[in-house]
Amino acid sequence: MERFGYVRAATISEALTFLNQPGYKNRPLAGSTDLVLLLRRNPDLCDRVVDISLIPEMHTIEKTGNDVIIGASASFSEIISNPIIRETGPILVEACKTVGATQIRNMGTIGGNVANAAACADSLPALVCLDAMARVLTPSEEFNWTVSELVISPNKTRIPAGGLLVSLRYTIPPSGTRGVFLKLGRRNAMAISRLTVAALGRLDENGRIADARFVTGSAAPQICRFKDVETSLLGQVPTPALMLAAGKLATEEMIRLSGYRWSSEYKVPALAAMTSRALSRVFQVREPSGEVV
Amino acid sequence: MTDRQFIGKPTNRVDALEKVMGTARYTADYYLPGMLISRCLRSKVPHARIISIDTSEARQIPGVHAVITCDDFIDHGRFGFPIVDMYMLAYQRVRYVGDPIAAVAAENEESLQAALKAIKVELEPLPGLFDPRQALSPDAPLVGEKPRDAEGYPHGNLLIDYIVRQNDPDAVWKECDLVLDKEYTTMHQEHAYIETEASLAVPWPKSSGVTVYACCQSPFLAKNNIIQTVGLGSEDVRVIQPYVGGAFGGKDDTMYQTIAQTAKLALISGRPVKMVFSREESMISSYKRDAMIMHYKIGAKKDGTLMACQFHGIVDSGAYAAITPFTAWRSTIHAMGPYRYQACSVDTDVVYTNNGFAGAFRGFGNTEVCFASELAVDEIAYRLNMDPIDLRLKNCLRPGDTTSHGQKLGDDVALAECLQQVRKLSDWDRKRKEFEQGDPARIHPGELRKGIGVAAVFHGMSLGAEGKDSAVGTLRINDDNTLTLTSGLTDYGSGSRTVFTLIAAETLGINPSRIHMLRPDTDTAIDSGPTVASRATVLGGNATQVTAMRLDAILLNAAADLFHCQIVDILRDGENYIGPNEEPASFDKVVDHARQMGLTLSTEGRWNAPENHWSFESGTGKPYFAYHFGAQVAEVLVDTGTGKVEVTGYWGVHNTGTVIFPQGILGQLYGGITQGLGYALMERVDFDKGFIQATNFDEYIIPTAMDVPEIVGAFVEKPFSDGPYGAKNIAEPSLVPAAPAIINAIFHATGRRIQNLPANLERVLIGKDLRKEGSNTACKLGLHQV
Amino acid sequence: MIFDLIVNEEPIHTEAPADISLLHFLRDHLKLTGTKEGCNVGECGACSVLLDGKLVNSCLILAAQANGRRVVTIEGIHAEDGGPNDLQQAFIEYGAVQCGFCIPGMVLAGEALLNSNINPTRAEIREAIAGNLCRCTGYQQIVDAIQATALKRQEKGRRD
Structure with missing residues (x-):
């Protein structure tokens, strides 16, 4: 007996029709790399999957004015090799490169990564750092949320039943902006992230920090920008001491958000080091290891 | 060195073609008409008394053809070697999470799952024993059955204990300038063969017998277990070894259970029965490398002379003995490392717990003690301000030395050469200077630091005094003048089929392509004991050489008869035989002539390993007939901000004797080092109150291609007189020193001594492991479909 | 459901459940057993196949997703x-093969x-595998075998 059925949508509107067809408990299937495992663990999750991975309009990656729009079914591999994103959002490319390995990057999609909203999702910190917006459609409504609004908590989003995340959009950061994404895992591929940090920043003509955006992943139940870290940097001249202090602030913000957990004894020093390393590279400050980037 | 045609020359692995084409069939790849699928119901608690098992409802489910429990086997399916304490299905008690209770064969997945759910098992929980240190305390829950010969056993949880004694260390400490006193621990390690356990049993007409296709360490042990527990005659059981997708010591006891279960299910149902483990089932139910707690006290003089070594080890064998009595004996023999001491005492206690169970794993007990002793010796070098290689060279065993067991060594010993070569290959002296030694007080967090570390190994060859040690090979010339070669030893990837083929070809002076080496089949091969303890090359290789020499003698007789000359007058040129008239006769012609002479063109050769002896009472003797030696150097880059360790360079030099199959021996070296790298840095089998925390490769992580550096290997080919063409073993000793070499390099980089494996992010950064509490239901059984 | 797809250049028309993975479709229904199951959770790559030319884990994909598309398994590489x-x-010459269980997936990853x-x-190469x-x-x-093949193919490309 089949535990669930399968339909393939050719367009977004067909996908929305399928997802809202009465009599079915539907679930959108994008890259399938997460959903197939979820279905194996919980066969009652749905009685039909709606394959949205082959909808051409959901693979488009395009520049509109100062914005870049990424179809939610774009795979990590498509993002990594896309010239527009490589130029305008290299931090997202770096994040996608750290996902799993070739097979997972070929199938897994950016939309699936966001909608599944795992605490350790590698693309989330980069998207939040880019202030990316998510476009969600239902048959009657359209929602535009920032990614950090969309993701409520691990594996929980604002996407309504029958709704579909169709695209992500970010505004191209001003020229002179530099981004760094770092992932810490227990091995160099196929690793679940223990911590990720995404940082973007820019100096003004006087060498002071004009823009600073900082996000960590796998650190807190909610994915968001770390405002205390950012505030501490704005208007300052970047120095190693400033970067070290920012690292400390990041850990305080993490503990405030997540509480002191079993892993905190490790994550506090590790996040501090990763934060100051990422920010040092963004603002081109000498790192403790002596490297000048 | 004599000129050789095939040995030591680049060769292709004999079974590589089928493997790259995808046509090599592993057990799970067999699909037979009418085949049933089967699975075990397994314990979800670590320790309980079985009050009752009711399978009546399960039997009624449509599509279900057989349901069995221990009652379906003779003597409840009791088996085990060397200690008999296991059952084919649990009897009276379940002793670990994953212990099989009942097995079902059904037509399809739905019926199978329904039947597993319908089996009613009434259990009375028993207190669990999870801390091996507590195992021998008077109030510890009793996990072991009192062995039948219980006299002399001080505690039911003490499985066995061993000693080594050489003088009295307590009399030597006062002569030492430095006495190191430290405790080290290792964790269980999962074999992580990519092919999970699989067995296919095919009943004979009217269930008069059974043929089993299965991946296992020894088809002969599998067969004997079926004979004894299912109750068939020797002629009614055939076990065939298809291709095996890796084993590393891991396809022993768990597989014999699986094989006997499928055999019984097939005999009852009259249908072929296949059982293939999911990865989760494999991780939960199969045995692991044992975990060890090791206490070392080592004394040295200021000049670096090692004086005395005292060792106490506790081995966690888990719920059953399996092969742990052998691995723990090997730990005991190897505990002092490859060094000379004036005094030495080793005590090893092997205990039962409810932490899964432990058994054979590449390295076989040496891996654990080598880790600890090489860390201890390294620390002594640093504390004496000596170069770690210099200290090892000063104390290492050399030809003619006497070991701490009282064994006089032969001239095949080449550890000093290995150390010197690895020093040169790795550019050790320059790097030691260049990578400034780490001082935890002075490191800025976030610094990336380089380090370099060394470890040495000795590894007793084959089974040693653990058991009687011999192997048998057979050769037959077929009608088309091809040859069929058999060995009772299994090749689950190590390359022994190729090694044996090359030895036979070299001995007979014929092209290896003429020789077809059969995979083990109890109907065609002769029992040669298990393929464990890196014994294939020496044991199986010698047996092959003996049988090939016998066949060669027959053919030379035929050639002499053909040429009307003496055997000594015959020369060989390629496959041709050259008589005194310099007239060549082809191999085919000589074989045909031999047939005309009525000679039997098949031979059998047995090779018995040289005598060993061990006194368990005095802790002295000659435990192994010879030893393998080796030295490895690791270079690491440590991120002192996160604790992430990158192994950036690796060098291994091993005293292998003659290299027979060059690509094969390098593959063994690279593969062993990679398993050791995983053991050192990331592989973590964590039992939380008896529940294994990692059940698939998402949580149990092994190195990927991006975690392994380019490895440089070299071999000291000092011929070994008892080896085939002078060869020694390699499989296990390649893995053994990898973890200590890496951990010693981390010390060089950071100044932090990590004494517990694995050296994961947490241990490297904050000096201790962290564990999520209260997750002891993490075991995920039965994720099989979709 | 009805399946119509191309496997190893051969059109396949068959009926199979909609809820099975591509791995089980290939092994149990088409008896293409060169594709191996090692973990069934997309971690080991033993089940790797090419779907429309891209390397994927067949255990993480529903067979239905491959419907109407091109699949290449190890049986299609020769x-x-x-x-x-x-x-x-x-792979044979460089000693890249030991037990062989991961090799079909490795060859496809190399291709x-x-x-x-x-x-x-x-x-x-290490990243790709x-x-x-x-x-x-x-x-x-x-890695040696894949690198050597790359060099050979470059030479061949220059000659052609």
Whole structure:
């Protein structure tokens, strides 16, 4: 007996029709790399999957004015090799490169990564750092949320039943902006992230920090920008001491958000080091290891 | 060195073609008409008394053809070697999470799952024993059955204990300038063969017998277990070894259970029965490398002379003995490392717990003690301000030395050469200077630091005094003048089929392509004991050489008869035989002539390993007939901000004797080092109150291609007189020193001594492991479909 | 549901449940057993196949997702005469094969890489096969074999 059925949508509107067809408990299937495992663990999750991975309009990656729009079914591999994103959002490319390995990057999609909203999702910190917006459609409504609004908590989003995340959009950061994404895992591929940090920043003509955006992943139940870290940097001249202090602030913000957990004894020093390393590279400050980037 | 045609020359692995084409069939790849699928119901608690098992409802489910429990086997399916304490299905008690209770064969997945759910098992929980240190305390829950010969056993949880004694260390400490006193621990390690356990049993007409296709360490042990527990005659059981997708010591006891279960299910149902483990089932139910707690006290003089070594080890064998009595004996023999001491005492206690169970794993007990002793010796070098290689060279065993067991060594010993070569290959002296030694007080967090570390190994060859040690090979010339070669030893990837083929070809002076080496089949091969303890090359290789020499003698007789000359007058040129008239006769012609002479063109050769002896009472003797030696150097880059360790360079030099199959021996070296790298840095089998925390490769992580550096290997080919063409073993000793070499390099980089494996992010950064509490239901059984 | 797809250049028309993975469709329904199951959770890569030319884990994909598309398994990789192709031959010659269980997936990962990058560095090769676990070889001879094939294919490209 089949535990669930399968339909393939050719367009977004067909996908929305399928997802809202009465009599079915539907679930959108994008890259399938997460959903197939979820279905194996919980066969009652749905009685039909709606394959949205082959909808051409959901693979488009395009520049509109100062914005870049990424179809939610774009795979990590498509993002990594896309010239527009490589130029305008290299931090997202770096994040996608750290996902799993070739097979997972070929199938897994950016939309699936966001909608599944795992605490350790590698693309989330980069998207939040880019202030990316998510476009969600239902048959009657359209929602535009920032990614950090969309993701409520691990594996929980604002996407309504029958709704579909169709695209992500970010505004191209001003020229002179530099981004760094770092992932810490227990091995160099196929690793679940223990911590990720995404940082973007820019100096003004006087060498002071004009823009600073900082996000960590796998650190807190909610994915968001770390405002205390950012505030501490704005208007300052970047120095190693400033970067070290920012690292400390990041850990305080993490503990405030997540509480002191079993892993905190490790994550506090590790996040501090990763934060100051990422920010040092963004603002081109000498790192403790002596490297000048 | 004599000129050789095939040995030591680049060769292709004999079974590589089928493997790259995808046509090599592993057990799970067999699909037979009418085949049933089967699975075990397994314990979800670590320790309980079985009050009752009711399978009546399960039997009624449509599509279900057989349901069995221990009652379906003779003597409840009791088996085990060397200690008999296991059952084919649990009897009276379940002793670990994953212990099989009942097995079902059904037509399809739905019926199978329904039947597993319908089996009613009434259990009375028993207190669990999870801390091996507590195992021998008077109030510890009793996990072991009192062995039948219980006299002399001080505690039911003490499985066995061993000693080594050489003088009295307590009399030597006062002569030492430095006495190191430290405790080290290792964790269980999962074999992580990519092919999970699989067995296919095919009943004979009217269930008069059974043929089993299965991946296992020894088809002969599998067969004997079926004979004894299912109750068939020797002629009614055939076990065939298809291709095996890796084993590393891991396809022993768990597989014999699986094989006997499928055999019984097939005999009852009259249908072929296949059982293939999911990865989760494999991780939960199969045995692991044992975990060890090791206490070392080592004394040295200021000049670096090692004086005395005292060792106490506790081995966690888990719920059953399996092969742990052998691995723990090997730990005991190897505990002092490859060094000379004036005094030495080793005590090893092997205990039962409810932490899964432990058994054979590449390295076989040496891996654990080598880790600890090489860390201890390294620390002594640093504390004496000596170069770690210099200290090892000063104390290492050399030809003619006497070991701490009282064994006089032969001239095949080449550890000093290995150390010197690895020093040169790795550019050790320059790097030691260049990578400034780490001082935890002075490191800025976030610094990336380089380090370099060394470890040495000795590894007793084959089974040693653990058991009687011999192997048998057979050769037959077929009608088309091809040859069929058999060995009772299994090749689950190590390359022994190729090694044996090359030895036979070299001995007979014929092209290896003429020789077809059969995979083990109890109907065609002769029992040669298990393929464990890196014994294939020496044991199986010698047996092959003996049988090939016998066949060669027959053919030379035929050639002499053909040429009307003496055997000594015959020369060989390629496959041709050259008589005194310099007239060549082809191999085919000589074989045909031999047939005309009525000679039997098949031979059998047995090779018995040289005598060993061990006194368990005095802790002295000659435990192994010879030893393998080796030295490895690791270079690491440590991120002192996160604790992430990158192994950036690796060098291994091993005293292998003659290299027979060059690509094969390098593959063994690279593969062993990679398993050791995983053991050192990331592989973590964590039992939380008896529940294994990692059940698939998402949580149990092994190195990927991006975690392994380019490895440089070299071999000291000092011929070994008892080896085939002078060869020694390699499989296990390649893995053994990898973890200590890496951990010693981390010390060089950071100044932090990590004494517990694995050296994961947490241990490297904050000096201790962290564990999520209260997750002891993490075991995920039965994720099989979709 | 009804399946219509191309497997190893052969059109396949068959009926199978909608809820099975591509791995089980290939093995249980088409008896293409060169594709192996090692973990069934997309971690080991033993089940790797090419879907429309891209390397994927067949255990993480529903067979239904492959409907109407092209799948290549290890049985579809060979020279014109049915023997080993250059990459497979290199695996044999460089000693890249031990137990062989990961090898079908490794060969497909190698093909997928060489189809998109004719001149990969050793680091790029390691990255390309990082989703394929091998417990026997330590990967080095597999990297050797893929690199040697890349060089051969470049030479051949220059000659043609």
